[in-house]
Amino acid sequence: TAKRAAQLLSTQNIRSLFDPVEAFLFDCDGVIWKGDKLIDGVSETLDWLRSKGKKLVFVTNNSLKSRIQYAKKFHSLGISVAEDEIFSSSFAAAMYLKVNNFPQEKKVYVIGGEGILEELQIAGFTGLGGPEDGEKRVELKPNSLFEHDKSVGAVVVGIDPRINYYKLQYGTLCIRENPGCLFIATNRDAVGHMTDLQEWPGAGSMVAAMCGSTEREPIVVGKPSTFMMDFLLEKFHINTSKMCMVGDRLDTDILFGQNAGCKTLLVLSGVTTQTTLQDPSNNVQPDYYTSQVSDLLRLLGP
Ligand code: PLP
Ligand code: CA
Numbered sequence: 001t002a003k004r005a006a007q008l009l010s011t012q013n014i015r016s017l018f019d020p021v022e023a024f025l026f027d028c029d030g031v032i033w034k035g036d037k038l039i040d041g042v043s044e045t046l047d048w049l050r051s052k053g054k055k056l057v058f059v060t061n062n063s064l065k066s067r068i069q070y071a072k073k074f075h076s077l078g079i080s081v082a083e084d085e086i087f088s089s090s091f092a093a094a095m096y097l098k099v100n101n102f103p104q105e106k107k108v109y110v111i112g113g114e115g116i117l118e119e120l121q122i123a124g125f126t127g128l129g130g131p132e133d134g135e136k137r138v139e140l141k142p143n144s145l146f147e148h149d150k151s152v153g154a155v156v157v158g159i160d161p162r163i164n165y166y167k168l169q170y171g172t173l174c175i176r177e178n179p180g181c182l183f184i185a186t187n188r189d190a191v192g193h194m195t196d197l198q199e200w201p202g203a204g205s206m207v208a209a210m211c212g213s214t215e216r217e218p219i220v221v222g223k224p225s226t227f228m229m230d231f232l233l234e235k236f237h238i239n240t241s242k243m244c245m246v247g248d249r250l251d252t253d254i255l256f257g258q259n260a261g262c263k264t265l266l267v268l269s270g271v272t273t274q275t276t277l278q279d280p281s282n283n284v285q286p287d288y289y290t291s292q293v294s295d296l297l298r299l300l301g302p
Contacts, residue, residue: 004285005278005285006266006277006285006286006287006288006289007287007288007289008288008289008290009265009288009289009290009295009299010299011299013288014296014299014300015300017244017263017265017287017288018296018300020242021054021242021243021244021263022054022055022238022242022243023054023055023056023057023236023238023242023243023244024049024054024055024056024057024243024244024246025057025058025059025232025243025244025245025246025257025262026056026057026058026059026246026247026293027058027059027060027061027223027245027246027247027248027249027252027253027270028058028059028060028062028070029060029062029192029193029248029270030193030247030248030249030267030269030270030271031246031247031248031267031269031270031293032058032079032293033077034193034196034197034269034270035193035194035195035196035197035198036073036077036195036196037196038077038078038079039269039292039293039294040292040294041292041293041294041297041298042079042293042294043077043078043079044294044297045293045294045296045297046079048296048297048301049296055236055238056081056085057085057086057087057232057236058070058074058081058085058086058087059087059088059223059228059232059245059253059256060086060087060088060089061088061089061186061187061189061192061203061222061223061252062088062089062159062187062192063088063089063090063093063112063113063115063116063158063159063186063187063203063222064090064112064113064114064115064158064159065088065090065113065114065115066088066090066091066114066115066116066118066119066122067083067084067086067087067088067090067091067119068083068118069114069115069118070083070086070088071083071086074086084235087228087231087232088115088119089158089186089187089203089221089222089223089228090112090113090115090116090118090119090158090186091119091228091231092186092221092222092227092228092231093116093119093120093156093158093184093186093221094116094119094120094122094123094125095123095221095227095228095231096184096219096221096227097120097123097125097154097182097184098123098124099230100182102125102153102154102182103153104124104125104126105151106151106152106153106154107125107126107127107128107149107151107152107153108120108125108126108127108128108152108153108154108155108156109127109128109129109149109152109154109155109156109170109171109174110127110128110129110130110155110156110158111129111130111155111156111157111158111160111163111167111168111171111206111210112130112156112157112158112159112160112186112203112206113130113131113158113159113160113161114130114131115158116130116156116158116186117130117131120156127156128149128152129167129170129171130160131162133164133166133167133170134162134164136164136166136167137164137166138165138166138169146169146170146173148170148173148174149174150178152174152178152181153178153180153181153182154181154182154183154184155171155174155175155181155182155183155184155210156184156185156186157171157183157184157185157186157203157206157207157210157218158185158186158187158203158206159186159189159192159202159203159206160203160206161194161200163206163209168209168210168213171210171214172210172213172214175210175214175216176213176214182219183210183214183216183217183218183219184218184219184220184221185203185207185218185219185220185221185222186203186220186221186222187202187203187204187220187221187222187223187252188202188203188204188207188220188222189202189203189204189222189249189252190202190204190205191204191271222252223247223252223253223255223256224251224252224253224255224256224259225256225259226256226259226260229260240260240261240262241261241262241263243257243260243262243263244257244262244263244264244265245257245260245262245263245264245265246264246265246267246293247264247265247266247267247270248266248267248268248269248270248271248272249270249271249272250266250272250276250277250282250284250286251284253266254266254284254285254286255284257286258284263287263288264286264287264288265286265287265288265289265290266286266288266289266290267289267290267291267292267293267295268289268290268291268292269291269292269293274289277289
């Protein structure tokens with residue numbers, strides 16, 4: 001069945017979106033910033049939304065940073081955001097282990113960045129790998145086994161700019177030699193902004209590499225999975241129908257919002273163009289679309 005086409009946000013329809021919404025959930029890259037560069041008008045718009053009593057939440061699939069590191073990034077861009085208003089896929093990975101009672105004496109092998117290791121540590125888990133294994137080399141010696149820690153009970157895979165064959169071997173052995181080992185992906189984004197103008201392969205490529213060698217499918221904790229929604233609700237106690245998810249990617253952000261029962265607003269300041277949105281082969285339609293976040297202020301503000 002054909003989905004109802006997204007409506008362009010305008011002075012005529014914005015109140016029906018804005019008035020009932022108690023919390024705006026913002027995706028970060030492509031919405032708030034591109035790489036480390038703030039998108040025009042975001043700061044004023046967020047201040048204005050807060051002044052109107054709206055709760056603000058930030059949901060990012062980029063697992064390179066922890067919530068603490070993201071709070072610092074927001075601060076350095078001149079936006080004051082508390083750590084517990086940020087939901088990153090790195091945090092989600094640690095929370096997945098926590099809510100599933102992952103034993104603290106078991107270890108977690110990480111193909112990914114510092115953010116995942118920091119969140120694991122905060123949650124009381126022992127992480128191995130990550131940046132530390134970035135320089136490890138493949139050594140092929142006759143009559144010798146590849147050594148890996150047998151107490152690893154989970155492998156977490158996220159974006160890893162220093163992924164190498166050693167890490168793939170380590171993670172693969174943990175999973176292949178222990179059928180009970182969890183295989184968790186922070187997200188499966190195809191690409192991500194490493195700077196404002198440069199897009200590089202995202203976590204999807206690292207996750208796909210591990211799917212290939214393990215012949216297993218991961219548990220995905222980032223968008224579009226609604227796993228993070230439970231933690232969001234624990235903090236905000238707002239019915240998801242009174243939330244609006246604002247994002248730039250159809251297959252992660254908009255799907256996440258729809259899967260959770262939120263209103264959805266697509267912004268065209270990131271990866272999705274109007275042409276993609278309106279392509280007949282695209283079956284994800286947000287409720288509304290607009291060019292950028294500051295349109296909220298432009299259409300409704302003083
Ligand atoms: N993953 C990586 C590695 C990225 O660089 C990005 C964006 O830059 C993302 C994911 C997507 O992040 P977000 O969910 O904030 O758009
Ligand atoms: Ca995005």
